[in-house]
Amino acid sequence: MLLYPLLLRLEGQPCLVVGGGQVAERKIESLLEVGARVTVISPALTPEIQRWVDEDKLRCHLREYQDGDAAGHMVVIAATDVSAVNEQVARDCFQRNILINTVDIPQLCNFYVPAVVRRGDLTIAISTNGCSPAIARRIREKLEATFGEEYCEYLQVMKSLREQVLREVPNPARRKAIFETLAEAELLECIQAGDDQALKERIAQCLSSS
Ligand SMILES: C[C@@]1(CC(=O)O)c2cc3[nH]c(cc4nc(cc5[nH]c(cc(n2)[C@H]1CCC(=O)O)[C@@](C)(CC(=O)O)[C@@H]5CCC(=O)O)C(CC(=O)O)=C4CCC(=O)O)c(CCC(=O)O)c3CC(=O)O
Ligand SMILES: NC(=O)C1=CN([C@@H]2O[C@H](COP(=O)(O)OP(=O)(O)OC[C@H]3O[C@@H](n4cnc5c(N)ncnc54)[C@H](O)[C@@H]3O)[C@@H](O)[C@H]2O)C=CC1
Secondary structure, eight states: OOOOOOOOOOTTOEEEEEOOSHHHHHHHHHHHHTTOEEEEEOSOOOHHHHHHHHTTSSEEEOSOOOTTTTTTOSEEEEOOSOHHHHHHHHHHHHHHTOEEEETTOGGGOSSOOOEEEEETTEEEEEOOTTSOHHHHHHHHHHHHHHSOTHHHHHHHHHHHHHHHHHHHOOOHHHHHHHHHHHHHSOHHHHHHHTOHHHHHHHHHHHHHHO
16 A cells, blocks of 8 residues: 655644653654654653653653543654554544554554655655665665755755745746756755855856746
């Protein structure tokens, strides 16, 4: 079965992680990174999760999951090492149409967590449809080597150029031509080389030629 890829806005949204072990820690970290409002329910926590609790980065209930705890959350991750508990959490979520990731039972997920490369505004998400998370991780590591930190600045430059063109060029067909010329203009190479002069010249060329 094919999965539909989505990028969610979770800033300020209530999310629940059930379990406080190694896998929970990885999933919590990625939720905190995007500004989600995270609650953890688990009788025990890794030292890192405990640190996030101490720093007030997340709310925590030091107890076992109880029926219905999932209610009111946008996203839930069932990450205990007890399959029966994870199944109970998943059941609660399916009843309520909540997004649920059950870490040990792919059939009880309505979404998977991909491996992710982030470079500022660039997000590359990798999934093997659950066939091999280890391969997803290796592909991420390969892509990290190809898409370096310079993509952060590159996308910022492209963003401000795009805003400028949207503002100044009324004709959509001409705008499209300019965006394509800019995308092909090897601006990344100028950024990698730290050559601001060449960058400015190429941009000026693109804006005047298309
Ligand atoms: C279905 C899915 C559901 C979900 O969790 O979303 C799922 C399920 C399971 N994972 C298992 C094992 C491992 N998972 C990892 C790592 C990651 N797993 C992630 C996602 C996913 N894992 C979803 C599918 C993603 C896809 O479509 O490819 C990543 C990408 C994202 C993240 O978790 O943040 C993250 C890499 C992040 C990174 O490095 O970039 C490693 C490797 C490691 O830890 O280094 C191992 C051990 C090696 C191996 O098994 O391959 C097991 C079996 C446990 C057991 O042995 O019983 C199950 C359950 C099952 O398959 O039945
Ligand atoms: N999807 C993924 O990416 C991966 C999934 N797994 C699966 O994830 C599961 C968890 O792995 P780990 O985090 O390494 O285990 P762990 O043993 O480190 O953590 C389990 C956590 O669940 C908590 N817990 C147990 N019963 C609970 C209950 N009734 N209510 C709330 N919390 C409860 C424990 O206190 C502990 O914090 C394993 O079953 C494994 O099969 C393992 C690797 C990767």
